[in-house]
Amino acid sequence: MVTINTVFLPRGVYASALTVLGLTLLAGVLLAAAERKGSLAVASLRRGVTAAFAAAALAYAAFSDTVWLGWLKADTVAFLGLTSGQKVERMDPALAAFAARARAVIPGSYQLYPPREDGGGSYPVLRTEYLLLPLRKRRDAEHIVVVADAKAGYDRFRRRFTRGPVVLEGVDMALPFSADLYVLRKRP
Amino acid sequence: MVVLALAAPFALGWLAAAALLRGDTEAGLLERLSCAFPLGAAVLAMELFLLGLARVPLAPWPVLAIVFGEVVVAALVLRGLGIELLPARRSQGAGQTARGPAGVERLAAVLLGLWICAKLGSVLFEAGLRPIWAWDSWSNWSASAKLFYHSQGLLLDEPAEYFFGRGVASRIPGYPPLNPMLQAWMCLCLGSFDEVLAKLWTPLYLVSGALYLYAASRRVVGLLLSLTLVVALLSSPLLSYHAVEAYSDLPLSIYLLLSLGCFIQAVQGRWSAWLLSGVFCGCALFVKDEGVLFAPLLLAAAAVWLARERSLDRGRRAAALARLALPLLLMAPWYLFKLRCAPTMGTVSDFTALIFRPGNLVKASALLFNVGNFSVVFLFLPVLGLLHGRRDRAAPYAGLVLAGYIAAFFALYVFVPDYDTHFNLGTVFFRNLLTAYPSACLLAAVLLGEGRGRAMISA
Structure with a gap:
């Protein structure tokens, strides 16, 4: 009957998040560097990290909230219409x-x-x-x-x-x- | 009655915020909205505790009459004093335009906004669906609430063995009583102890935190990044879980967020924020003992910043520190009560026989950067700190407060035997980190803002 007692996410999400993070960081740094037509300056790195952070956070949220939706569905089926005592x-x-x-x-x-x-x-x-x-x-x-x-x-x-x-x-x-x-x- | 039960602390907090922010033209609507419920909930809980200490029966009629009467009287008094209950509309400053986002950015903002609304709505729905079920929720917080509610008092006239409910049911009576008082308040309004509705105030802390994070980061990092930060905050499964249960970690995390946010604003030059930061820090002391780790760090960071700040004269610096420190005394009744009743308030960890366990340092570090519970925020924060930390005047101080707070938990698990044996370096440690998580999201916003922290003060 317990639905959301365990909040740990599967290992797949770690790998996905880290992959998205790494790729976005790389892409962000390269794009920012190309825009500036210079070497990999700190400013480029900053923009790359910002992009990576936002992308990884959104990817994580998409996965996490999908899991949350599953919990919500299970609890709706289990509890909707019951009194608190029930x-x-x-x-x-x-x-x-x-x-x-x-x-x-x-x-x-x-x-x-x-x-x-x-x-x-x-x-x-x-x-x-x-x-x-x-x-x-x-x-x-x-x-x-x-x-x-x-x-x-x-x-x-x-x-x-x-x-x-x-x-x-x-x-x-x-x-x-x-x-x-x-x-x-x-x-x- | 549920709506009334939740509206009362909101109204109390709104009025308290109006009084605390009087004369502050920079306090916006969103900021007041986000501060109102947490502030009012703490005021209400302290009030119920004081009524209990005064042996006033915690029965529906006296308590409801006092609280709702107080809301009306406070509103009239504030109006009489000429304090605006609603923030004044600000006109656009010179050089500012009312132009909003356009094209793809607008679409992305709408989608992110809908995502946030859907998540918050689903958390509220889930909180209204599930009964209190998490072990620590019922065994400590709700057991206390049930005892106080059914006995219509704090059980202060019992024999020593059962004083303050000790021994009547297995619980830790030394925990600060904000959570049980709020549950008791809900049940006083409802007329019975309802295992679902008693905890319906917890998601409002999440809503307040999300709103504050958005309001604070909106002008610092722009619309899209601020919405992304809120999505990131809400994506934590542990945070969502705590928002549908009757734990105290989420309220604590929101008080720390508000206190740290106000501290950052104070450092950026907003005078009224010193007082607000102190008030929210005081509220944290009334939620969980972990608040005791935060308060000295905040005071120390403020003292160091004020000592180094040459633009303020000595009197002004002392006044700023006093505005931060004095509100902590508002929680004195609880701590005096606890001190006086110490022998009957439960066990205390032994801090005299410390043992160094380096293995726990490694394990705790792995848990901190584990993205399972806290999105990628803790993972990125050190990198953001290194890249952006020196570009904002408040960031190093806020960062040190947060780092010190997290380091304090590391120290407990690494050195104190009790924490290694009795507490689980996993579940409990994650809960400890949860209390720092919203503040970490705010710090990420400040760091990403690259020195635009001054703009954070009005939203």
Whole structure:
């Protein structure tokens, strides 16, 4: 679904730009020198470089904007007519759907696993945090959101949440979204 | 509401520009148009930040009433003071004719103009199409905006662990807040946090930058070359991408362009440009920390030029430097806040254990002259500098500011361990270069102008 995340141009454009640049520079210098009927003076070089710069910039722009047009077409097909919420879902369907359902279950704040210092800086965790806003992450909260945490485990029969040395008894499943994404609620 | 949300900063900036440029008969319509939105956006963002600090709820009605009321009051006050809100029409000077381009040149100019309009239009369209998606956009800037918008404040009354939103969501709270404040402003006007429309102000920075580059270079290098420079500026895929996302690098790049452009005009003899250059430099300090690298270089270049300039007396030189330096203090509230809350504002790179990594010097140089992201501008700039650099009085100083700014990034990646390990010498470095790219286009215009820089002041 990502269309313009990568902006690097292919190597072909380097070769094209440099070729146009070199040829225009040469032609520009020769023309300017011929006009002056003198040797390759600095003034001729200046005019040649100016011509080369303008030509190379325009050649580059023609290529670059053609690529841009491709991105624009792809995004128009992908997004036109969708609401902002649908567009977010289209970009990241699983996490957006999970966050939407979790926001309906969690009243105000939540505790997140994995914690920041233990692998919580990964994309799914940060993205879930973002999508859960305005819910606030807290160190200790009634609800626990678990996002792709390999160290976490929930035993639904014993209602027990474990993660390393952390063992929480009497924890209910509040939102069983998938094996990797779920919300638990501690009993008051 | 989107139009109103974007019109308010434009109106604020237009009025601020009218006040700053009062008595300046050389300030043209295009220049005012290009300065208005960036100036107003910074004023608005700082205002929201101050309202937040004062615990005024960042809710729609108080904020909208304050901002729109302020626009009306400011317009009335300026009119009352006799300050013209619209620039006076200039008559043709002696020896100047109104003759425009003819024949092939006119056709080429029309085609280039259409190309520019189509590109800018497509960027605006794309910005209205895509949701916030780039990692750093949502994880830092939009997360902050969402927090401030939904909590209707800056979360200053939270316990230390959650003060200013720290710990509530993973983000870097020490980043300057212009971007989150503008997103919050959009959402205050819209009535909800809209993942598409919250960032619709970013392409306006691109439009402002393109307009300024055209206005500044039009009389220096002529119609065709100035349009070509704008086409070159807009052809950067990275710049276009940033103009549809909620990054802060594009706004910073435009503030640096405006600040450097005004500095060049000031050196060419336009008195009001000293103040404008300082104001835009101050705005840059409120966008990203990288602005801190630019400000001392600009001040140093101005100090050296003023010290060597014999046509101004000592008082006038001191006044010029003060007009450049004092506007930086407008951003003091943010830096005082940051200084006071330093222990809770995120990590800071360790500058005490520097390690020299020559490999990064080579790699960074290759990236600088890589034409993948920045057209051929950086590639040509050294050649243009060598061939034309001595023919314009401002070019060497502006060139040194820009070279010093880029060199500062080189130094960070070559010497500071954090920058080598935590930041990617690729994506992040390209973003750093992006902030210098519009200024590089302007410098190219000044160099190609071959000493006609004085003409840059009115467009």
